[in-house]
Amino acid sequence: MFKRFIGLQWKSFFRAASFKTEIWIKILMGIGALYFILVFLGLGFGSYFMIKEAGWGDPLRIVNQYMVYYLAFDLVLRYMLQKMPVTNIKPLLYLPINKSKVVNYSLGKTVVSFFNIMHAFFFVPFSVVLLMEGYSIVSVVGWHLGFMALIFVNNFINVMVNNKDSIFYVFGGLFLLAGISQYYQWFDITLYTQPIFDLFFDLPWTAIVPWLVLIGLYVLSFSYFKKHMYLDGGLATKQSEAKTENLDWLNRFGNLGTFLKNDIKLIKRNKRSRTSVIAGFFFIFYGLLFFTGAIEAYESPFWNIFAGIFVTGGFLFSFGQYVPSWDSSYYPLMMSQNIQYKEYLTSKWYLVIIATIISTVLASFYIYFGWEAYAAVLVGAIYNIGINSYLVLWGGAYVKTPIDLTSNKKAFGDKQAFNAKTLLLTLPKVVLPIIIYAIGHLLINPLAGYLFVAIAGMLGFVFKNKAFKMIEGIYKKEKYKTLLAYKQK
Amino acid sequence: MITAQNLTKTYSSQTVLNIDHLEIPKGQSFGLVGNNGAGKTTLFSLLLDLTQPSTGYIINNEVQVDQSEAWKPFTSAFIDETFLIGYLTPEEYFYFIGELRGRNKADVDALLSNYDDFFHGEILGQKKYLRDLSKGNQKKVGIVASFIGNPEVVILDEPFANLDPTTQIRLKAIIKDLAAKEGVTVLVSSHDLIHVTEVCERIVVLNKGEIVKDIKTSTQTLKELEAFFGG
Numbered sequence: 038m039f040k041r042f043i044g045l046q047w048k049s050f051f052r053a054a055s056f057k058t059e060i061w062i063k064i065l066m067g068i069g070a071l072y073f074i075l076v077f078l079g080l081g082f083g084s085y086f087m088i089k090e091a092g093w094g095d096p097l098r099i100v101n102q103y104m105v106y107y108l109a110f111d112l113v114l115r116y117m118l119q120k121m122p123v124t125n126i127k128p129l130l131y132l133p134i135n136k137s138k139v140v141n142y143s144l145g146k147t148v149v150s151f152f153n154i155m156h157a158f159f160f161v162p163f164s165v166v167l168l169m170e171g172y173s174i175v176s177v178v179g180w181h182l183g184f185m186a187l188i189f190v191n192n193f194i195n196v197m198v199n200n201k202d203s204i205f206y207v208f209g210g211l212f213l214l215a216g217i218s219q220y221y222q223w224f225d226i227t228l229y230t231q232p233i234f235d236l237f238f239d240l241p242w243t244a245i246v247p248w249l250v251l252i253g254l255y256v257l258s259f260s261y262f263k264k265h266m267y268l269d270g271g272l273a274t275k276q277s278e279a280k281t282e283n284l285d286w287l288n289r290f291g292n293l294g295t296f297l298k299n300d301i302k303l304i305k306r307n308k309r310s311r312t313s314v315i316a317g318f319f320f321i322f323y324g325l326l327f328f329t330g331a332i333e334a335y336e337s338p339f340w341n342i343f344a345g346i347f348v349t350g351g352f353l354f355s356f357g358q359y360v361p362s363w364d365s366s367y368y369p370l371m372m373s374q375n376i377q378y379k380e381y382l383t384s385k386w387y388l389v390i391i392a393t394i395i396s397t398v399l400a401s402f403y404i405y406f407g408w409e410a411y412a413a414v415l416v417g418a419i420y421n422i423g424i425n426s427y428l429v430l431w432g433g434a435y436v437k438t439p440i441d442l443t444s445n446k447k448a449f450g451d452k453q454a455f456n457a458k459t460l461l462l463t464l465p466k467v468v469l470p471i472i473i474y475a476i477g478h479l480l481i482n483p484l485a486g487y488l489f490v491a492i493a494g495m496l497g498f499v500f501k502n503k504a505f506k507m508i509e510g511i512y513k514k515e516k517y518k519t520l521l522a523y524k525q526k
Numbered sequence: 527m528i529t530a531q532n533l534t535k536t537y538s539s540q541t542v543l544n545i546d547h548l549e550i551p552k553g554q555s556f557g558l559v560g561n562n563g564a565g566k567t568t569l570f571s572l573l574l575d576l577t578q579p580s581t582g583y584i585i586n587n588e589v590q591v592d593q594s595e596a597w598k599p600f601t602s603a604f605i606d607e608t609f610l611i612g613y614l615t616p617e618e619y620f621y622f623i624g625e626l627r628g629r630n631k632a633d634v635d636a637l638l639s640n641y642d643d644f645f646h647g648e649i650l651g652q653k654k655y656l657r658d659l660s661k662g663n664q665k666k667v668g669i670v671a672s673f674i675g676n677p678e679v680v681i682l683d684e685p686f687a688n689l690d691p692t693t694q695i696r697l698k699a700i701i702k703d704l705a706a707k708e709g710v711t712v713l714v715s716s717h718d719l720i721h722v723t724e725v726c727e728r729i730v731v732l733n734k735g736e737i738v739k740d741i742k743t744s745t746q747t748l749k750e751l752e753a754f755f756g757g
Binding site: 282292295298299302303306307366367368369370372373374375376377378442517520523524 | 574575576577578595598599601602603605606608609610611612613614618622623625626627628655675
């Protein structure tokens with residue numbers, strides 16, 4: 038039976054219309070995964086010696102101390118990126134398949150996710166190093182098994198809370214707060230958590246506890262999903278009370294206003310788009326990593342441009358990237374209604390521009406880090422408006438993945454709020470301005486570098502009509518393929 | 527009003543539509559019947575430029591639909607739920623379509639007031655998003671939305687399916703009125719032979735992509751159609 042399920046999954050993967058455009062992205066993602074594996078392997082083998090070298094104390098204890106953040110971060114990352122496996126459950130409901138089997142399969146699939154396996158690349162080599170360094174075998178095995186269970190506990194916590202944004206934000210907030218208060222030495226959460234993790238090592242039998250928790254969570258999620266596998270239960274669409282909204286103040290923009298109104302409702306009323314926009318908002322703080330000198334590797338001036346692009350381009354990257362796909366569920370309407378392609382694209386463009394300007398204003402606090410930081414932000418904004426806004430629309434013409442806005446429709450849901458693909462597609466939009474800056478910086482001086490990037494952005498702005506004509510042409514050419522791809526959910 | 531010339535649509539080696547010539551005059555209520563795979567939806571998709579013809583072209587009021595977008599202002603359609611925006615309330619959706627077609631809220635409200643009994647009190651003011659409405663109610667919204675803005679051509683794909691009997695009867699009256707009183711060219715496809723013969727002045731039967739019958743509706747038409755489909 039499981040074999041048949043896997044067969045179904047296989048077919049839905051290879052027979053999807055978006056498969057063709059996605060294969061190279063999948064390859065890129067594979068490379069990305071390889072990179073993470075290498076980083077984790079490096080950490081696994083290296084961290085013991087790095088910590089020892091630095092003289093912070095017993096590497097195992099140090100690792101235990103920070104494990105709470107490791108696990109919390111893992112959870113946040115999972116919530117945002119881990120794709121809950123979607124087996125099309127509805128058609129299976131009335132077939133003579135044991136419900137338990139369907140649920141077991143769906144839950145089991147989450148276990149073999151990359152997000153779980155990835156950790157092995159850290160924990161296995163680290164444990165091996167511990168053994169080589171003469172730590173007791175029983176203790177290391179206990180410690181290792183304890184954490185293994187905790188990683189899977191995270192997996193099932195993620196499965197359980199996947200529907201509950203509020204819990205996620207509270208948790209994320211607490212995690213952030215804990216980090217900040219530790220940094221400023223108000224309150225050190227690790228003082229309380231480290232002894233727990235130490236226990237796995239000191240008293241190896243205690244590693245049983247997380248395993249029990251894991252089993253408990255599995256049973257809980259199993260019974261939850263089994264119990265709710267009804268059309269009016271877990272498989273039902275959640276209905277929220279609708280409010281008719283009046284956004285008449287946007288009417289002054291004419292036809293553009295009509296679309297903007299719609300886009301605002303799109304963002305507000307759909308989980309998927311909302312999450313994207315929130316993710317985009319957090320990009321504003323991304324620059325802190327660069328300008329505070331928190332990470333040494335980022336101190337080169339070339340990275341400033343990188344930061345500037347991301348700080349002001351959060352919305353552009355998280356929302357703009359998917360431009361036609363947001364409308365995928367009613368694309369035939371948009372294509373046959375009284376809408377000229379140009380107006381449609383222009384309204385999306387304005388949305389991106391407005392959001393970029395808002396981000397830029399919000400990012401004014403970077404002036405605190407000196408003129409260079411602020412210049413990078415401003416220049417990044419100009420480049421985003423002048424060049425990247427087109428690139429994003431252009432790229433959108435080829436992204437033919439339909440977006441299910443109401444992801445609740447599926448039992449386990451496609452809860453992937455923004456995915457790794459988005460990040461990969463952003464690379465060409467980011468590397469170019471760095472190169473432009475580097476030319477100015479190396480040939481003349483930093484100021485020239487900033488000016489060059491700004492000029493590039495302005496030039497893009499000047500050629501707006503040309504750029505739009507070209508993009509419009511591409512959209513028209515891709516229209517039929519896009520319509521076909523959106524038909525497949 | 528609408529002319530199709532040498533129109534074919536081929537997927538790899540399979541021809542799903544092959545129409546030498548089809549002319550639909552203005553103000554005609556035009557019915558399209560045929561079994562599954564006869565090419566009804568393909569023809570409508572071609573009319574709306576949602577797919578490209580393999581050969582030939584369609585001219586809608588002097589506009590070639592795959593060349594220019596100028597047919598959009600006077601053409602409207604409801605094919606399936608992809609013509610609905612799920613996260614809007616019915617009112618918002620009507621206003622949205624209204625704005626696209628140059629109608630303000632008062633205009634739209636005036637139009638909607640004509641359809642009170644069609645909606646049966648289940649559409650307006652329900653505090654529900656379109657995606658949460660039942661299939662039948664979604665259909666009602668889509669059909670009425672296609673009447674907004676005095677279109678000259680209205681295309682409805684299987685408008686009777688999923689509707690309750692009361693609404694089916696009302697819809698028939700509405701479609702007849704549109705064509706007879708307002709000179710709107712209405713294109714309707716249906717699997718229900720009784721409904722189409724009642725509503726349409728002219729019925730075209732598609733079979734495997736080709737026009738096999740082109741009938742001016744009379745009292746004999748239903749029998750003729752039943753004989754054809756019954757084999």
